[in-house]
Amino acid sequence: MSILVGRETRLLVQGITGREGEFHARAMQAYGTNVVAGVTPGKGGQVALDGTVPVFDTVADGVRETGANSSCIFVPAGGAPDAILEATAAGIATIFCITEGIPALDMVPVVAAVERAGARLIGPNCPGATSPGRAKVGIIPGAIHREGSVGVVSRSGTLTYEAVQAMTDAGIGQSTCVGIGGDPIIGSTFLDVLKLFAADPETGAIVLIGEIGGAAEEEAAAWAAANLADVPKAAFIAGRTAPEGKRMGHAGAIISGGAGTAASKVAALEAAGFLVAGSPTELPTLLREAGYRA
Amino acid sequence: MKIQEADAKKLLLAQGLPVPAYEVARSPAEARAAASRLLHGHGSVGQVVIKAQVLVGGRGKAGGVKLAASDDEAEHVADAILGMTIKGIPVRKVLVAPAADIVKEYYLAAVLDRAARRILLMGSAEGGVEIEQVAQSNPEAIVRIHADPLLGLRDWQAREMAFRLGLGAHLKAAVGVAKGLVKTMLAYDADLVEINPLAVVREGPGGAEERLVCLDAKITLDDSALFRHPDHEALRDPDDEAPADVEARRHDISFIHLDGTIGCMVNGAGLAMTTMDLVKRAGGEPANFLDIGGGAKADRVAAAMKLILDEPKVEAILVNIFGGITRGDEVAHGLIEARSRQKRDVPMVVRIVGTNAEEAARLLEEAHFETAASLDEAAAKAVAAARAARAATGGAA
Numbered sequence: 130m131s132i133l134v135g136r137e138t139r140l141l142v143q144g145i146t147g148r149e150g151e152f153h154a155r156a157m158q159a160y161g162t163n164v165v166a167g168v169t170p171g172k173g174g175q176v177a178l179d180g181t182v183p184v185f186d187t188v189a190d191g192v193r194e195t196g197a198n199s200s201c202i203f204v205p206a207g208g209a210p211d212a213i214l215e216a217t218a219a220g221i222a223t224i225f226c227i228t229e230g231i232p233a234l235d236m237v238p239v240v241a242a243v244e245r246a247g248a249r250l251i252g253p254n255c256p257g258a259t260s261p262g263r264a265k266v267g268i269i270p271g272a273i274h275r276e277g278s279v280g281v282v283s284r285s286g287t288l289t290y291e292a293v294q295a296m297t298d299a300g301i302g303q304s305t306c307v308g309i310g311g312d313p314i315i316g317s318t319f320l321d322v323l324k325l326f327a328a329d330p331e332t333g334a335i336v337l338i339g340e341i342g343g344a345a346e347e348e349a350a351a352w353a354a355a356n357l358a359d360v361p362k363a364a365f366i367a368g369r370t371a372p373e374g375k376r377m378g379h380a381g382a383i384i385s386g387g388a389g390t391a392a393s394k395v396a397a398l399e400a401a402g403f404l405v406a407g408s409p410t411e412l413p414t415l416l417r418e419a420g421y422r423a
Numbered sequence: 424m425k426i427q428e429a430d431a432k433k434l435l436l437a438q439g440l441p442v443p444a445y446e447v448a449r450s451p452a453e454a455r456a457a458a459s460r461l462l463h464g465h466g467s468v469g470q471v472v473i474k475a476q477v478l479v480g481g482r483g484k485a486g487g488v489k490l491a492a493s494d495d496e497a498e499h500v501a502d503a504i505l506g507m508t509i510k511g512i513p514v515r516k517v518l519v520a521p522a523a524d525i526v527k528e529y530y531l532a533a534v535l536d537r538a539a540r541r542i543l544l545m546g547s548a549e550g551g552v553e554i555e556q557v558a559q560s561n562p563e564a565i566v567r568i569h570a571d572p573l574l575g576l577r578d579w580q581a582r583e584m585a586f587r588l589g590l591g592a593h594l595k596a597a598v599g600v601a602k603g604l605v606k607t608m609l610a611y612d613a614d615l616v617e618i619n620p621l622a623v624v625r626e627g628p629g630g631a632e633e634r635l636v637c638l639d640a641k642i643t644l645d646d647s648a649l650f651r652h653p654d655h656e657a658l659r660d661p662d663d664e665a666p667a668d669v670e671a672r673r674h675d676i677s678f679i680h681l682d683g684t685i686g687c688m689v690n691g692a693g694l695a696m697t698t699m700d701l702v703k704r705a706g707g708e709p710a711n712f713l714d715i716g717g718g719a720k721a722d723r724v725a726a727a728m729k730l731i732l733d734e735p736k737v738e739a740i741l742v743n744i745f746g747g748i749t750r751g752d753e754v755a756h757g758l759i760e761a762r763s764r765q766k767r768d769v770p771m772v773v774r775i776v777g778t779n780a781e782e783a784a785r786l787l788e789e790a791h792f793e794t795a796a797s798l799d800e801a802a803a804k805a806v807a808a809a810r811a812a813r814a815a816t817g818g819a820a
Contacts, residue, residue: 149748207650229717232612232648233535240540241572256747270747270777285693286717287745290777291798294745311692313537313614340693343537367696370703375679377692377712408701408799 131260131305132280132325132332133223133251134162134199138264141166141197141221143204143212145177145184150203153227153268154178157201160271162264166191188219199223201257201266206230209253210239217246225266226252226316236314243316250316256286256308269293269306277302277423279416280326282319283338284311284345288367292338292409299413301423304332311340319349327356334361334421336412337403341368341377342389347397354401361419363412364403366394424644426658427476429518431640434611440603441596441636443624445520447476454501457519459494470522471497475504475514478663480553485509490522512662523638524630528620529588530554533570533604535614542570542605544580548588550620576605593623596635611655612648617641667730674726676715683708684738684809686731686769688724690715690749698743701798707806710737717748724757725764732767739770739809741801746777755783759790770808774801 140157144150145167155178158164166185167177173186185191188200200221204212209228216224224243231253243250251258257267261274273290275297283289289308296303307322309315319337326332335357339346346366353362369391371377395405404415426434432442444461448454458471475487482488487509491497497519507514528550536543546566549557557564566587570576578598585597604616618637626632649655664672671678677692681699685707689695692714699709711734715727731737744754754775762771774795775783787794793808795801 206647230647230650232645232651233614234542234609234612234645234648237535237541237572245573268747273777283693285691287689287691287747288693288697290745290747291694291697294776313535314540338693340696345538365697367693367700369700370709371696371699371712372679372681375712377677377679377696377714407704409697410797410799 131263132322132329133249133258133260133305133307134266135260135263136163138199138266139163139165139195139197140266141168141188141191141195141200142182143168143188143200143202143216145169145182145203146172146175147203151177153201153203154182156271157265158182160265162266165195166197188215188221192219192221197221199266200225202226202228204228206232210235213239213250214242217243217248222248224248224250224316225255225257226250227255227257227267228252229254229312231312233313236312240314240316251307252310252312252315254312255310255315256289258305258307259303260305261303267308269308273297274306275300275302277304278331278333279303279336279421280329280332280334281306281336281338282322282326283308284319284340285338285367288409289338292336292365292412295410296336296413296416301413301416301421304329319345320352323349323353323357334416334419335363336416337362337364337398338409339364339366339394341366341371341391341394344389346394350397350401350403353403358402361416361421362401362403363406363415363419364398365406365409365412366391366398424646424649424655424659425478425663426642426644427478427516427660428474428640429476429516430658431642432637434642435603435607435637435640438603438607438610440600440607441634442640443520443523443636443638445518448501448517448519449515451498451502451505454517454519455494455498458491458497461519461521462494468521472520472522473497473500473504474518474520475507475509476516476518477509477512477514478660479510479512482509487514515662523622523636524625525620525638526623526625526633528622529590530557530619531584531588531600531604531621532615532617532619533608534617536569539569541572542576542608544568544570544576544584544601544605546584546588550622554619570605576602578602590635593633593635600635600637607642611642612645612652613642614645615641615643667733670726671730674723676713676723676727676730678730679712680734681709681711682736683710684736685805686710686713686734686737686740688713688715688727688731688740688742690717690719690744690746694743694745698741698798698802701802702741702806705799705802705806707802707809710734715749719749719757720753721757721760724754725761728758728761728765732765732769737769738812739772739805741805742771742773742775743798743801744775744777746775746779749778751775751777751779751783752786755786758792759786762790770812772801772804772808774798
């Protein structure tokens, strides 16, 4: 097992004929992901990735013809919210939206519609998820991973790569690594992903990588204290030195009115039994201190 | 992107909200003419208010909001305000409006509630003061109502807000304002539409009529939605941005100037913050937050280098790239090109891992760059290089 992505994943790539879509669909396939379909409106009937993946005009066509159960979206910001809704309507259960720069208000009705349909959305503005040795969906470089039992959940992209690489270098493998995305409005939160890890028999330890801003880390910490008490847990929070009132990045982290500070998050995580690292490279050591055994 | 009060009021008016007449003046003479029309024209008023148009809080306290009862006084007051600098921002424009005869002030705002993933309508009968202050001193005084994500803010919700604020006597107007704020938010892709104060004012002969009006307005627009609102670019306040910010935006670089001496160039916001944190941990102070974004090519890297070096306080540069979409060799090419053109010789420590890192390492070695394997090592080396540079120039430690 693993969460969100695995051998059972039958992936449909929305925007497969675009530059990014094609490049990453190829990388996903090379990693071992079962890429069954692509969608680009108007290009139905073509075959992508050197004749291996049929392209459809609509997600519904792709699902009907290939039994796709997951989707990965590389559609530009103006069309991405609609792409999420199309995947939802076609019955896709797990939708990853990689697109960055989606207007925040567009996501308000979209996340509600996804929720109402009982589907799951990861992102937008996220790197996707990888279950090492099984499959990856999104843009996380495959080479940084190692098979194992640590569940990783993060708001960042490259910071996640940094942390995962440090774990892999130290011989610590991962069950699944999930980047939930840094946008103001996202489909799945830290808490949602922790619940999935808690139910996954192959995940035996947790690494949470957060950032300043909001209270999602605190919310996840409170739940973990009660529900993941016996699981080794480590965390890292970026932005300890970030000044108040300045938005760090295009859409992301900001400390305002004294809320969302790194100190508040570190305190909440420590109170919940997480060992909090001062640098991502310390995560392997802290995991072992917390009781992680391969 | 924050916009000025006068621009915010224009957007509110376009959505049908009750905003008292106002004019914008760029000179004392223009302010005099505007005041004259309000003081002597049709439906004339006894006094006008002249308000500095700057994107910082506390204008009133700083003396940027003043009353005037005559054309002469208006010109004089405008002259004083237009010469002011409020929190470092020069006042270039003033808003001239009839002085309101206020009965009571309220606070009403529509804001994107990230955690709830809904639009939040927030109101308080304690208007005219900062809402953060009310949240601290009297949190029960704030009424919070979430719009339905699929159905929007319904009439009954707007009525509930009006009644809970004690605006029952102005029900229809209050419902109109509440719904109008949400409508404004959606029409312009705003993160925040705030009216503080929303006020009941006396109007007409002898102040016989009471009316609900938006006396001040604050709107923050979503930068991600600018692609479908090309006209919003004209609302950008040039004083809200340093030249470096404009340059950064032009190159799609996320840049924030800080006070330290170690310039940082990183891909990804989370990793950029982490790099700053590790510089600090190693005993240094970051000079900036800089995220070159995903898939940066050589030209963007060169632009980022220029942004960093334009700050004279920078004593060393730390480049930290974890290639995913971004290719390490592209970044290395950009660094080599930037260094060949830079006028100032500043020590640089480069760490590139991930996609095409081997090629990057070869390029950097050929060009004699100082490199580091881990992020912690890179931070330590950059801090040491800055110290050495300072010692060499005899600067104070």
